Amino acid sequence: MRPKIVVVTGRGGTGGELVRCTRAVDLMLARCSSAALRGLEAAEVNVEVDIAPGLPGLQIVGLADAPGRESRERVRAALRNSGFRVPLTRVIISLAPADLRKEGPAFDLPIALGLLLASGQLAPERLEGVWSAGELGLDGSLRPVRGVLALALAARRGGARALVVPAANGPEAMLVEGLVVWPAEGLSQVGALLDDPVRASPCRPAAALAAAPPPLELAEVRGQAHGRRALEIAAAGNHHLLLVGPPGSGKTMLARRLAGLLPPLPHAEALETTQVHSVAGLLRPNTALLQQRPFRAPHHSCTGSALIGGGAIPRPGELSLAHNGVLFLDELTEFRREVLDQLRQPLEEGEVWISRSRERSRFPCRVTLVAATNPCPCGWFGDPQRACRCGEAQRQRYWSRLSGPLLDRIDLQVVMRRLEADDLVQPYAVGRADGVERRSTQAVGQRVAAARQRMVSRNPGGCPNAGLVRADLQRHCRLSLEGLDLWRQAIQGRRLSARSAERLLRVARSLADLEDRERVEPAHLAEALTYRSFDQLQTTEPGGN
Template sequence: MLARCSGGALTGLEAVEVSVEVDIAPGLPGLLMVGLADAAVQESRERVRAALRNSGWRTPLTRVIVNLAPADLRKEGPAFDLPIALAVLMASGQLQPERMRAVWSAGELGLDGSLRPIRGAMALALAARRSGARALVVPQANGAEAALVEGLPIWSAESLSQVLALLADPSQAAPQRQRPRPRPRGPALDLADVRGQLHGRRALEIAAAGAHHLLLVGPPGSGKTMLARRLPGLLPPLSRDEALELSQLYSVAGLLERDGGLLQQRPFRAPHHGCSSAALVGGGSVPRPGELALAHHGVLFLDELGEFRRDVLNQLRQPLEEGEIWISRARQRQRFPCAASLVAATNPCPCGWFGDPGRPCRCSTSMRERYWGKLSGPLLDRIDLQVVVRRLDAEDLGRSYRTANGSCGTDSSGSEGNGSESSAVVAGRVAKARRRMQHRNPDGVANSQLTGAGLRRLGQIETEALQLWQQAMQQRGLSARSAERVLRVARTIADLGDQDSVDATAIAEALSFRSFDQCRRAGG
């Protein structure tokens, strides 16, 4: 007898329907699996047999053929255990087909019939809803996650026996409690904690407003990491669609917290410089999103940029530009979104102290040149903002502490300009500038995405500003690419200033964010 039920296979961020067909035919006992199944799916033969037996069901004593269709799609992972077990029960007359009509299922079976969580329950729920399914059966641990997709009943269970009880009487299915959406917390890491560093703080604000990538150059302890970690808190809160997409991505990666509800915070990912290209851009025999995709809608922080392998960094180029990454496997290509802001940090030279007033640099000119040569690779081409940060002196740092008699906390110059503006205040300006940018740019693309023609069309630039820009190009020998970066940044500066046209002040400020180039020229 032939039986059929529905499951799903993950293809990047999405899932597609897989029809699980089981035929019980005369012949020697055994379970044969066809339809491009990987090792974990092949192993489900043993798990399914044991789970059925240990849950008190009959396993057929003849030949059982399991086909996973479409045959040209690679099926991975243990999530097919449950639909296979249910199809075997149907084919052997132990489960009425009517009960499985338009019901999708997914779950890994333990030998005792218990159900273990799977990756990508959200993507499966979306695919099931699209196909008009009546319900999706998932392991208990995936219930809350699947229920983030509205409009599809989710039946979650802890074991195969519970699944069969639910199928017999769906009214038993406990409604998945949608956890109240946690109110987005204010940023835990506030810009108010950063003393001084006006240039670095301003760069963060511009990066947040125009979605520009940022390079921080400075000696150890100058606050590069401290600044970078405060960028997510300056970005606008995630919209509902962004939160859903991000949660779906983490669900596919198997990183969504159990019962954690929708992700509300923009991610901050800081991979170690020794990481492999698969860890950074994604991959593996079962393609999974890498750090770049996990930073989607948030920040990817590459600390010690010069220590990353060049070939690994090279792979970031195209995805960073396109906002999506394709991972190719033998038979298919999987797509993951990765619209992340890049913040890179580096020491100014191998010893770390070049340009520091307090400590001499021990590197020779040729050492520095080599170091900079390595840095100025292809990735630096994509970075609009460069900032050289200096270490604060003891006096500056001391001001961030309150003394026992309650003094301090402000600059000797008073509260003006002490750089202790909070993230909330800066985020307010960023939100306003972003609205302006989205209103003006076609398809609401960020200023960082504008290139030649787009910049010319959109950026009204004042005559004086144009002259200053041309002058800087000549005097500093800026390449066309660098000059374009200056214009993009100036456009964002004008947006932050609520101005329609780019004036000379905006150009001058934008030019100040090429300081690593300047520093190199001075010391090279």
């Protein structure tokens, strides 16, 4: 019997090899392309399928045991239930390169397509240069997978002719310009798509632009003028903020209003934030671009890897999920100290590196941190009317739970007081007009946007004031003699470290931007000094003010 010659397909140019089979049945080797996530990026993975004589069996190598077994069962059932034939012979599927760690069900679709190709149910030229990813249901339906934006970027880099993804991931994949995306509901539709993409392609799924809920209203926060002003400065210059106050003073309420003061995400930043959420598997089906700045508030019981990121195949943590937005650590003293300490370096550098024996993954994390805490265990230290029941030793222990180095990285500290009765009852007065407009989220947001505009056009690379390095700080924060004097006195009088002294100047720069001033003036420095009130509280007598 003459050997049958069959053609193997592969990504643009890599296919075309000839394989000789010794039997006149369709036994062959096939190859198709997909990608595996590595941190925020994706790397090309070749799914190779070899159909050989032998007892029926399907073996997957290159995927961890359990996911491999599960994938095998899903693919078999999906093929059968979509009207395709499952080869009744020995099949080996290899996901190469073998030394790249892979996980997740996204390889179901390329495995199924490889099987169809190798068993002659799909013409090789149809799959030429086509990348794919998607989880298969037993009925052959395609379920969304995580990280599709990164996969689509890898496909474009790899010169893919088209990318087949589950329909629910379509809008996300289509964010990548210059890449042809074929979204499909199920395996049978993928078959039809590969046969005739024009006829089988449904109209492009509309990206669900989830109606953004209106931002929380800042004017609802009564009193607390110092806290509200600090929120405005934090938003203007991306300064980290600590709110300290008794129970019910509005710390949580205030912190939740910060994201609403920040300007909308520029496209490049929105894309990066979307990619982080996509890799974490948190992007909702049919969502394209995340247009709102994230606000993440992890619980204080969270672990270091939940906060910073981690896992055998690293995934982003809450810190990176807050990228370009706000990370809120409520009840700061309840977080484990070693967890808080892990924040130091990423907060400074704007990125997290997670090392594993085989690879290092990088996740971005440029966030504005807001932390809130009570001043002491009973919550009333420093209140003029309510006595604090904690002893000095108890208070010191409580404060020592706050990581000193972390506090050193916080530019704005605000000690809030209990809400005055007048502030609380005023809004209920008949015919009252109290200038709410000036305090509204919209008005403050406009002031913040104008200040940020100035900041971005002046600072190199659009760096926020909070991240100015020393050379730029010196260039953009020149002080008059009076200003220098005030700064010197503050450093000496409050025994500020070099880091804290420069933080003061950065806050003063944001205050000048909010006032549309070219120069940092003594008044800005003086106001900046009022945002070190937690330092002062710690040296106050109990009940003192």
